[in-house]
Amino acid sequence: VSKPTGPSLTGLAFLQGDLALRAERIAAYLAESAVERDRAGGTAKRERDQFRSSGLLRAWIPVSYGGLGASWPEVLDIVRLVARVDSSLAHLFGFQHLILATLRLFGSPAQFEPLFRETAERELFWGNALNPLDKRTLLTALTTSADELSVSGQKSFCSGSVDADRLLVSATDAVSGRLVVFTLPSSRPGIRVFGDWNSFGQRQTDSGGVEFDKVKVDRQEVLSTPGPLGSTFASIRPLIAQLVLTNVYLGIAEGAFGEAKIQTRARGAAWPASGVERPTDDSYILLRYGEVALSIEAARVLSDRAALSLQAAYQREDKLTPDERGQLALDVAAAKVTSARASLDASSKLFELSGPRATDAKQSLDRFWRNARVHTLHDPVDYKLKELGSYALVEQFPTPSFYS
């Protein structure tokens, strides 16, 4: 069995110091069991707890609230580093931060401040039950006079829902029909987490269903100032989501490419018709390595640029203009499409670069492709290209939505 290679900071532009140490440590830990856990699927309880004790669940929370004060580029570098060896856990780590950002972007200081403090202090792991495409959850109307609201219905694709300490939930307002987003402790009576995620890739993301049976929701828990996509600043939330995905894709590509090199270098003999002895001297193999290296490199520079753009936009807060938001959206779209393609390409070419012995099931090297294939279906790449095209042709920025 080829032991999954440990992580290294190579190719990461922003991560360093203490944060890098913590990230490398957990990535090395995850690498040890990644193959087995891919096989097993289910909840990575031990690894989630390791994340809790690593301090990284509060990486991005400002120091003043007890966090590590990481920037977005640093957070996304951690996502990428972890995804090289375990793209399921990388996704959960990334979504932890997406949810924290959502508290900040959709909620008021009175809401996100205590949640930041509590998350930092108690190393809370957040799960996601925000899914605007699945409209089966209904919330008692916000406009009623009743103090107590209640949510019922089901949600699918709830990443990190098993073993979550808190949930971010979306539902439809029973009267207005509008999307409402709120937080819930996962222990709140009436919540049932199915734990039924069973995809052939991203197997430990616990992205199964959640059911709400007349679950009480306090008005204080509803993020309504400014609310979902309630301001230009709030509308960068989906762009953070897209960049988390982007860096998971890129990490998968880098992880697959790293394995390819190990495999090729370990091959005994070059293809007879090559006229050379070692595979590392085969002109065609070198050409194909160059192709994959180039596609990963292009994805990297575009993703790094988008990470910096996000950080700049985030720091603009309510001064962020729709055009600045639009430009960020384009940077993100370019990074995402390129990274999605690089992840599929590298994880499939891995085997052409490595040869047939790399297909031994014991090594599970197909997991890179399976993870890339499942995760890149989050939302269709063609519509991201259309957004890029609309701007190129008629200078129209993407309309803010939960996917653009």
Added chain:
Amino acid sequence: VSKPTGPSLTGLAFLQGDLALRAERIAAYLAESAVERDRAGGTAKRERDQFRSSGLLRAWIPVSYGGLGASWPEVLDIVRLVARVDSSLAHLFGFQHLILATLRLFGSPAQFEPLFRETAERELFWGNALNPLDKRTLLTALTTSADELSVSGQKSFCSGSVDADRLLVSATDAVSGRLVVFTLPSSRPGIRVFGDWNSFGQRQTDSGGVEFDKVKVDRQEVLSTPGPLGSTFASIRPLIAQLVLTNVYLGIAEGAFGEAKIQTRARGAAWPASGVERPTDDSYILLRYGEVALSIEAARVLSDRAALSLQAAYQREDKLTPDERGQLALDVAAAKVTSARASLDASSKLFELSGPRATDAKQSLDRFWRNARVHTLHDPVDYKLKELGSYALVEQFPTPSFYS
């Protein structure tokens, strides 16, 4: 669970009548359990026995020897039909016929005639231990005066070796260093079949190792007239091998594409940004269907043409000229490269066409890609392109070898 779709003759140019009925029947049978067996791996004992009783193991054997007298185009159509639902068994069926052809091409009538008769009469399933790249088996020199030869050593990638009734074996002549090919009953003392194949794709091909410990070989069992690649006619053997692979690839592509259609049509809603209600009206989905359909169609026409070329070459027997053989090799190369690409493309795009719900592990739809990925590594596609290029540029036909 989406039950694997049964086979249909759509897209098959040559198969009809009784042969088609037998082929469809076994393909439907295989489809029932394909998902489970992919998960289990190992030997498809029941399914192999079904092949034995189907009569198809003697499909290509001339009627005069008790076979069904199928042509190469018909045999390859069966390979493709079966590969749509089970590319492991399709490979074994194809290699059964590759081995039968090898008896004819490398051996004398005194050798292949009784073997054809016996295979037909007893529905023998042949396994492959001919692997020129693995040089670990040694045969007592043919030039010694001893009546009895003996082979020792190991072979890897021996498809169909478990549960084989007969084996086709290659070894190196201890004195001349030349490749020798011979047949053995698998019950001959000293043969040990490891049954250790465990790849993430083509999981039921039993392509593991075989060990020979001083196994007796009768001179009569050695195929030496004309011997391996011993004449222009004999040298079409690797082209038959390549065409079997080609039709397995194509069957995988067609199988994956068929599943995609079922999935897309079953999807509830189109992507919100598409502006249409049904996925079947989404312009981008239709475009991508067109792309995949076209790549499969090109592979089909090139493969059908190569099948006809093979049949024509086969019928030329010893009148076959090196140039005719060369032209066939080019037809085969074109078909193979195109089919290999179509299989990888269709089995990966399947999910972009179908959406995230198609990744449910219960359906195992990733098996198409896993099978394509493993099987297309048989020999590097770039060297086939080089052969096509050498002919295009300087009109040099591929030099006959076990891979060209």
Added chain:
Amino acid sequence: VSKPTGPSLTGLAFLQGDLALRAERIAAYLAESAVERDRAGGTAKRERDQFRSSGLLRAWIPVSYGGLGASWPEVLDIVRLVARVDSSLAHLFGFQHLILATLRLFGSPAQFEPLFRETAERELFWGNALNPLDKRTLLTALTTSADELSVSGQKSFCSGSVDADRLLVSATDAVSGRLVVFTLPSSRPGIRVFGDWNSFGQRQTDSGGVEFDKVKVDRQEVLSTPGPLGSTFASIRPLIAQLVLTNVYLGIAEGAFGEAKIQTRARGAAWPASGVERPTDDSYILLRYGEVALSIEAARVLSDRAALSLQAAYQREDKLTPDERGQLALDVAAAKVTSARASLDASSKLFELSGPRATDAKQSLDRFWRNARVHTLHDPVDYKLKELGSYALVEQFPTPSFYS
């Protein structure tokens, strides 16, 4: 200056005998002056007359009317052969036959029979003024009682309009608003042919504008039984148009590829980093030759199949069913998309295969790309892919129109 290579029947499946001789002769003639005439643009008067005297303008006209009785596959082979050296004249020759077919498909025996006879006897060259997208020509209503109709207005993209003996014209019926198609002698008073075609490719197709100033149209000249796309059989007309284009594309690809080989073989030295002396031994060059060869080969087999399908459909006459027509449309679409891509690919790669010296303006080797680029814009390839996708996904045949 590299003299354009003469034609050869290599790669043509159907052309032979007397027809082949005539076609090769005119192709060789055209090759002599192709470079100069590409530079000059304008009308190829001498070459058009050569076509007249070659007898090929009546190639497809049945022998009983004085023609050569060629089949569609033969006619399309001639288009391809000529396009290898002169894609402008190939287009005009192809459209001659498209127009002849239109007489047959849209008109009655009383109309097409004398026109066939006259065309054959007087070696008439037809020009095209049928362009459904350009709606600026108006015809006096067919429903009026007046014996004499009259057409006024302009048409663009009228290929072969200069030096045409007869014109096929489309106009809008002033009352019904429907498309009407009719023939006119080009000498009819009131017709003005602009001769203003000046594109950077397909420079001698005379595809400029034509103006009609109250031009008299006899009712007998209107093709109304069954009329434009007036029956399933009549609706194969646009498919013939598409196949003419397809074979022009393919001829361009083959012509460009042929020049590439001459250039590469003539190059003095390989690239220093290649480690070989001759470019013909450079692994990368051979790989790229293989890629182009394969794309052309795929286009060829698909186009040949479509040509046979067309012939079969044509022979079905009014027995042709919508599904048979639909299947032909799909065959044609597959051939067309593949050929369009092959022509752009081969004519651009030509230079990567050949090296910088091939860009010498004296040789005008860029004309292949310029011709391919202009001609492949006839109608968008993406919509052809959509048609292929619609059939693949929901088994819907392309709706007959002037472009599908």
Added chain:
Amino acid sequence: VSKPTGPSLTGLAFLQGDLALRAERIAAYLAESAVERDRAGGTAKRERDQFRSSGLLRAWIPVSYGGLGASWPEVLDIVRLVARVDSSLAHLFGFQHLILATLRLFGSPAQFEPLFRETAERELFWGNALNPLDKRTLLTALTTSADELSVSGQKSFCSGSVDADRLLVSATDAVSGRLVVFTLPSSRPGIRVFGDWNSFGQRQTDSGGVEFDKVKVDRQEVLSTPGPLGSTFASIRPLIAQLVLTNVYLGIAEGAFGEAKIQTRARGAAWPASGVERPTDDSYILLRYGEVALSIEAARVLSDRAALSLQAAYQREDKLTPDERGQLALDVAAAKVTSARASLDASSKLFELSGPRATDAKQSLDRFWRNARVHTLHDPVDYKLKELGSYALVEQFPTPSFYS
């Protein structure tokens, strides 16, 4: 006629202030006559003089020598800006700076200082006769005692040789056989500039032949400290050359894409089958715009990064290590391959995006492709990919040469 669009700083990361003004002014000037001059070919005497009076020929020369003190990123931005409208002149401007850099990198302060001063003061335009692949020029051996050396023979591909004030020349040392590089005033007796460049693209680069007939060469004119590629620092010269090419490619891509937008927006009607009225609403057109935009964007970020890497390496001077040089070479290779592809892609797709009317010869929109096609043949892209692959697989940096 569509007037070529003027330049704009959009997409340029580094250019600003006075330098930007000068660059925009000359680009606007060049745009006015670009179409005509592409048609005419030959020497752009008036435009070259405009460059002389613009001050930009000394853009990069340090202020202390009378130059404008531009950084490499700024110089390369000017190359790109100019290439959007006139890639021939952009090449000459870029090579002016490549030659100036060569004086610095291959020569001693006693050599480059006066040449910098003289170039700045007299606005000298340098021409290139350094071509290591063309070995027909011979220099009297440096090792002879004679004070006066002499060069004889011919050079091909001498960009900017006509109307050059000074030449940079390479020749083979008659005794050692090594490459020698020296400068010459173009008025030196015995120099004959053929002015015979006539390619179908990059038509005004004057890249024709130069003949030297016993031309005297002063030892002082020979750049031998450290000499050609004579130190790690000196060996960044070819990387500057590659980055000049890269930015010419990118400028062509951007220029072509800019024209496409103008054309698409000007089109009257969408394709009938699109179901929309305006081409700017056609989903397929938007998708294709997105594809091209993305390929240009990836090329841009990689090129900008490489420009910054060059500047950093340049400032390291003799402290530059082979590994730092190697990393720069990889950055440059990635930028170059991506930009070369983007230029070919954008300049060909331009017409699919724009439709058939964009092929009107009056607009000469094919010049973008012709320029890209000719210029991207400078050295083969596959070998750049091989360099990227060699580093990826075995961490081997490109061996410094005149092309890597």
